[in-house]
Each structure stands twice: as C-alpha cells, then as structure tokens.
Amino acid sequence: MAALEMQRFLREVDAIAELIQGMNSDDPAVREKSTSEADKRISAIENKGVIEGGCRTKLNRTVIDSNPTDARDNPEMNQENFLKILEQDAQERAKRRKENEKLANALKQMGNEAFAKGDYGTAIQRYTEGLEKLKDMQVLYTNRAQAYIKLEKHREAISDCEWALRCNDRSIKAYVHMGRANLGLKNYKEAVQCYKKILDIDSKQENLVQAYVTQVEIAERKSFQEKEALEEFEQGKEAATSVKELLQKLAKTNQVAIYYAGGIKLLTEWIKDCTEQTLFRMHSGFSIINDNEVISSCFFTLQFISCNNVLFIHVISLMIVVFFSSYSEENQQVLVTWPNTSKQLIELLCSEVPEVQKQCVALLSLYSQTEHGRNLILNNLDLSKLLQTLMPLMSRSDTVACSAVGILTNLALEKRFKIKFRANVEATALPPFSNLLKKNIKLANQSVLPQCISVMGNLASDEVIRKQLSESKECWEACLTAMDDCLLLGNEADYRETLFMLLGLMVNLSLKSSCEIQEKAVAITSRCLSLLSSRDGEILTRTAGLLSHVLPQSAFAVEEAVRGGLVKKIMQLLKASGQTTTRYCIRTLAACTKASEQARSDTVQLDKSKSLAYSPQKLNF
Incomplete structure (x- = not known):
C-alpha cells in the first residue's frame, strides 16, 4: 500500500513539473492551457482539501488533531518505512533502465545496419524507437x-x-x-x-x-564562384556565353572525331579563368564529354587511342585547363569521382602513344601538388596499381619520368599512403623498385633514380613497412646490386646522389636486426670498406652509420671488417668528423672490439694518445 502511495506521489510530481514547463512555454496557447489546469488544481486543494489520486490529508487550518497516529508516535519507524520505499523504488527504476538500455542498444544496432545499407529512413525510425526507450x-x-x-x-x-x-x-x-x-x-x-x-x-x-x-x-x-559566374553569364559577357554555346554544339551526337576535336580545342581557348571553369561545370560540361560516345571512347577506351589520339590529347588539354587553377577544387573532385575515371586514368598511363602518357602523367602531377588533390588521389585511385604503373616510367629520359617520380614523392609523404602499403609492400611497391635498381645504373635517369629511392625511404619511415623491407631478400639484393654499379663505374661524382640516397635507405632498413641483414652482413661490410676511401663527408657519415647497424649483427662481418683494416680507417675518420659521424664510428669500434681480439689490439696500438679513453666528448652518444 505504501509503495502504491509513493507511485501516486511521484506521478503527481511529474504532472506538476509538466504544468510548470507549459506555463514557461513560448506558445501562448500552451501557457494558457497550463495556467488554467494549474488554477483547477489549486481550486481543488482549497475547496476539497485533497489532491486527486494523491495524499488524502484534509486541510483544516483551525483544528489541531488531539489524537496523533501511531506513525507520529513512532517517527523512527515511519522514517524507516519511507527509506525502504525509496530504496525499493530506486531498485525498480534501475531495473527498468537496464531493460530499456538493452532494448535501446538492440534498436541502435538495427539502425546501424540499416544505415550501412543506405536505408536512412529506416535507420532514423530505429534510432527514434531507441530514444523512446532511453531518452x-x-x-x-x-x-x-x-x-x-x-x-x-x-x-x-x-x-x-x-x-x-x-x-x-x-x-x-x-x-x-x-x-x-x-x-x-x-x-x-x-x-x-x-x-x-x-x-x-x-x-x-x-x-x-x-x-x-x-x-x-x-x-x-x-x-561564390557559381554566383559570380552566373552574374557574368546573365550580363552576356562573351567568354561566359561562348562556353555554353560550345558545350551545346559538343552535345550533338554522331559527329566525326574531327568535329569534336575542333570544338574542344576552341572551348579550351575560351576557358581562361575561374568563371569559365565554373560555367563548364554548371552547364554539365563533363557529362557532355563523358556521355558522348565518340569522345568517351577516345578518352576511356585504350583501343581507340591509336586512331584518335589527336582528339584524346585535346580532351586531356581541356581537362587540365578546366580542372586546375588555384581554386578549382570542386572541378577536380568532379573529374576524379566520375564513374570509371579513376580506373581509366591509371590504364591510360600504359598507353603506347607517348603523348597520351605525357598528358595523363601531367594531369596526375597537378593533382599531387595540392593537399586537396592528394586527398582525392588517396580516396579514389588504386594506389598499388598507380605505384606499379608509375615506377617503370622512371626509366625514361624525358619529362614523363620527372613527373612520375614527382607524383610518388608528393604522395609518399602522406601517412595514409604509407598505411595503404603496410599489408602488401613486398608484393606491390618492392618489385618495380627492385627492377629499377637492378638495371644498369649507367643507363638510368640520374635526376630521377635518387628521388625514386627517396620515395622508398619515405615509405620505410613507417615501422611496419620498414620491418617487411628489412626482412626482404629481394630488397637487399637490389640495394647491393645498385651499390656495385656505383662502385664499379668509378666516377663517384656522376652517381653521388644515387649512392647517397641508397645508403640512407640502407641505414634506415638496418635500424633493427633481421635474419636477412645477418645473411648479407659480410657483403654489405665489404662494400662499405671501399666507400670509406671516399672524400665526400656525407657519404662517409652514412657509410659509418650502416656499419654501426650491421656489424653488431654478425661476427663474420666483424672478421671481414677487421681484416680489411676497418679499425685504422675508423680511427682516421674520428680525427676529423662531426658529432653524428663520431657517434657512428664509436658504435662501429665498439662492435668490433667486443667480438674481435685483433680489433682490440689494433685499437690500442692506433690510439697511442689514449684519446678514446680520456675524451668524454668523443664517447658521449
């Protein structure tokens, strides 16, 4: 009975709260209705002394009860009962909330499933039902x-x-x-x-x-651009109206290729600034080109390229003019997100027509030069295929090679680009890179190859990718082949950048020990011994760095190094080296003296001034 009374009391509190909220409403009708209801309740209390459905105590301001109830005689018992009722009510509310949470979570999951399917109306309905359970x-x-x-x-x-x-x-x-x-x-x-x-x-x-x-x-x-472009068009400015007129002519179907080539060439000449670019988009320019069978077959189907490459080149030239300026992000997005465009752009890079390759690479190069453009590439293109397609182009001697490596250089700095290759770098990025290194260095494009190695170096800055490359036999063999070519050609100055970047990559890959490094340690060491005769300070620093990473991993490599006079060369290098080189040299000597008695003897004999023993600054690494 007491629990029932408590429930009635709580319902009455909720009703009064609703009345107060209604009286504070911005809607006059709601305020009037709530005020009227409040007046009725006050009148009922004053006239009848009761609140319907609530406490049944009769109000009497003049009579004092001379016979108090047992509950008043036992206030402690009354308080105890009241607390029990509150506790029971709290438990019931907690139980109901737990049940409602379970139902709300189930409805949330159903809503999420509908959302994932694109059924947003059903998703909203399920989320709403969930909120009815748990507000x-x-x-x-x-x-x-x-x-x-x-x-x-x-x-x-x-x-x-x-x-x-x-x-x-x-x-x-x-x-x-x-x-x-x-x-x-x-x-x-x-x-x-x-x-x-x-x-x-x-x-x-x-x-x-x-x-x-x-x-x-x-x-x-x-x-803003669309508003401005529309104003110019409505004012009848020649450039603005010409864009629309030319697009209308290009919309005609079943014309010969030369008709479209001429129209697109004229259109390209008229598009000079942001206004014409915007009007091209607003008047469905890309749709007109894409939906035209003659134009689209040339642009999107490789089989037609050989006979219609003039039309194709005009189309690509138009794309470059239309989609690239300081503030043409929307146009860039329209192009790359258009159905099949992203796939076909990569396929066109494989065209046998040099000019087609050149224009496609130029288009992608423009994308890679801005953050917005790079994001579009990362979000819409198959990055593995893109890299595998661009790498072979770097063996060319023209501007295509420079543009291709520029694209990858810009992308390789992006974290998302690296993440994409974490799972399969050995199968995707490594094979074309290895092929480049294994080719005759003398025939390679010396302005491009160092940048290509730098791209792999940027990828290897990711710990997951570095571990895979460090453990790859193919990777180390390719690096050693390239080192051999640089050493055998003799003229270090001609291949200095390639060798410098290659050593940097190998230093990076050897940061952590691996079975493959241990396997190749002797071969790496023998090549480093030759490089220690270099007069290039940066080459010497990286060579010492590579030795400091490799020698601790192989006792056989230490023996090879000591027999080759490494201790003497390192001691000479210490006399005129900077802080980084000194640190590498000390670590190299430490690895040698730890594993070789001969190295310890050579060190003591060569360090007659005891500079290593008494120069803390030399050993501070």
Whole structure:
C-alpha cells in the first residue's frame, strides 16, 4: 500500500513539473492551457482539501488533531518505512533502465545496419524507437543526426546534435555532425565555429579540425564562384556565353572525331579563368564529354587511342585547363569521382602513344601538388596499381619520368599512403623498385633514380613497412646490386646522389636486426670498406652509420671488417668528423672490439694518445 502511495506521489510530481514547463512555454496557447489546469488544481486543494489520486490529508487550518497516529508516535519507524520505499523504488527504476538500455542498444544496432545499407529512413525510425526507450542515450542522437544529414534534413540533424550535447557537452561527434549540417545549410561561419569547438575538448584533433574547416572553405568558394559566374553569364559577357554555346554544339551526337576535336580545342581557348571553369561545370560540361560516345571512347577506351589520339590529347588539354587553377577544387573532385575515371586514368598511363602518357602523367602531377588533390588521389585511385604503373616510367629520359617520380614523392609523404602499403609492400611497391635498381645504373635517369629511392625511404619511415623491407631478400639484393654499379663505374661524382640516397635507405632498413641483414652482413661490410676511401663527408657519415647497424649483427662481418683494416680507417675518420659521424664510428669500434681480439689490439696500438679513453666528448652518444 505504501509503495502504491509513493507511485501516486511521484506521478503527481511529474504532472506538476509538466504544468510548470507549459506555463514557461513560448506558445501562448500552451501557457494558457497550463495556467488554467494549474488554477483547477489549486481550486481543488482549497475547496476539497485533497489532491486527486494523491495524499488524502484534509486541510483544516483551525483544528489541531488531539489524537496523533501511531506513525507520529513512532517517527523512527515511519522514517524507516519511507527509506525502504525509496530504496525499493530506486531498485525498480534501475531495473527498468537496464531493460530499456538493452532494448535501446538492440534498436541502435538495427539502425546501424540499416544505415550501412543506405536505408536512412529506416535507420532514423530505429534510432527514434531507441530514444523512446532511453531518452538520454547520446549515441542515438548523433547517429540519427548523421542519417538526417544523408537525407539533407539538416535542421533536424542540428536539433539532434543539440540534444546529444545536453547528454554530454564534450561530444566531439555531435560537433562534427552539427558542423556538417550547418555546411549543408550554407551556414559557413556556424560550421567553422562548430568544428573549432572540438579543439576546446581535445587539442590533439587539430588535423581533423583543419580538414573539416578546409571543406567549409572549399564549399564557400564554390558557392561564390557559381554566383559570380552566373552574374557574368546573365550580363552576356562573351567568354561566359561562348562556353555554353560550345558545350551545346559538343552535345550533338554522331559527329566525326574531327568535329569534336575542333570544338574542344576552341572551348579550351575560351576557358581562361575561374568563371569559365565554373560555367563548364554548371552547364554539365563533363557529362557532355563523358556521355558522348565518340569522345568517351577516345578518352576511356585504350583501343581507340591509336586512331584518335589527336582528339584524346585535346580532351586531356581541356581537362587540365578546366580542372586546375588555384581554386578549382570542386572541378577536380568532379573529374576524379566520375564513374570509371579513376580506373581509366591509371590504364591510360600504359598507353603506347607517348603523348597520351605525357598528358595523363601531367594531369596526375597537378593533382599531387595540392593537399586537396592528394586527398582525392588517396580516396579514389588504386594506389598499388598507380605505384606499379608509375615506377617503370622512371626509366625514361624525358619529362614523363620527372613527373612520375614527382607524383610518388608528393604522395609518399602522406601517412595514409604509407598505411595503404603496410599489408602488401613486398608484393606491390618492392618489385618495380627492385627492377629499377637492378638495371644498369649507367643507363638510368640520374635526376630521377635518387628521388625514386627517396620515395622508398619515405615509405620505410613507417615501422611496419620498414620491418617487411628489412626482412626482404629481394630488397637487399637490389640495394647491393645498385651499390656495385656505383662502385664499379668509378666516377663517384656522376652517381653521388644515387649512392647517397641508397645508403640512407640502407641505414634506415638496418635500424633493427633481421635474419636477412645477418645473411648479407659480410657483403654489405665489404662494400662499405671501399666507400670509406671516399672524400665526400656525407657519404662517409652514412657509410659509418650502416656499419654501426650491421656489424653488431654478425661476427663474420666483424672478421671481414677487421681484416680489411676497418679499425685504422675508423680511427682516421674520428680525427676529423662531426658529432653524428663520431657517434657512428664509436658504435662501429665498439662492435668490433667486443667480438674481435685483433680489433682490440689494433685499437690500442692506433690510439697511442689514449684519446678514446680520456675524451668524454668523443664517447658521449
């Protein structure tokens, strides 16, 4: 009975809270209705002395009860019962919440599955049902906001994000989706503010925030460009109207290839700035070219290249003009995300027509030169195939080789590019790289090969990739072959950059011990002994660095080094070396003297001044 009374009391509290909320509403009708209901309740209390469904104590201001109840005679017992009722109610509420949490999580999972299938309406329905079970479940609000954004219901998404922040004011996901929703509404300033609030929660998210802010800036530029371009077109400016007229002519079907080639050439000449680029996009320029069978067969089908390469070259020239300027990010995205474009761009790099290869490489090179362009490549192109296609082009002696290595150099600095090759670098990146190194160095493009080695060095800065390459027999054999070519050719100056970059890569790969390094340690050491006669200080430093990594891994290599007079060469190098070289030399001597009695004897004999024993600065590494 007491529990029933408590439930009635709690319901009454909820009802009164709703009345108060209604009386504070911005809606006059709601306020009037709530005020009227409140008046009725007050009147009922004053006239009847009861609250319907609540405590049945009658109000009497003039009479004092002369016979107190047993409960009043036993206040401790009354308090004990009250606490028991509260505890029981708390337990029941906790039980119901646990059940509701289970149901809400199940509905969330169902919503996530619908979202993954692209069924955003069903996803919203499931998230809503989950919120009916548990109104303070933050993730349901942010998930539903994301689904609303997919359906372009941006205001509803913002409302859900606000509710999520009421549940947790440090929700990064809520600010992200609120920023995206504001972007969808073209509230650019508000979107940036939402993204920047993330830094107040976690200052380490600076890169994430900058990426989102960049998206806002691109969208705002796009909106401004389209507005400006439309104004010029409506004013009848010749360049603006000519773009549309030429696109209309190119939209004609079943014309000969020379007709389209001439039209595209004229169109390219008219497109001089951002206004014409924007009008090209606004008037479906890329769709017209892509949907035209004659043009698209030339652009996207390799079999047609040999007979229609003039048309193809004009198309590529148009793409370069249309899609690349300081602020043409939207056009760049349209091109690379168009169906089949990303695949065909890589295939066209294999064309037997030199000019076709040249234009395709030039197009990709432009993409790689900006952060936005690199992101488009990373998100849309098959990176393994791209690398495998570009590497062989580096053996050419023309500008194509320079552009090809430039693309990979720009991409290799990106963390996501490295992550892509973690699982299969030996099968994808290593074979074409090894082939380049194993070719006659004398015939290689000496302005390109060092950069190619640098690309692999950047990949090897990733610990996972470095471990795989360090344990690869193919990799070490290719490096040794290239070293042999550099040493045998004799004129070090001609191949200095190649040798310098190669030594840097080998120093990097030998940071951690591996079975393959132990296997090749003697071969590596013998080549390093020859290089210690070099007059190039940087070559000497890297040679000493490689020895300091390799010798501790092989007693046989130490024997080879000591027999070859390594101790004497290192002692001479110590006399006129910088801090880095000194550190490498000391480690090299330490490895030798630890494993070889002869090395210890040679060191003592050569260090007559005891400089190693009494010069702390020499040993401070």
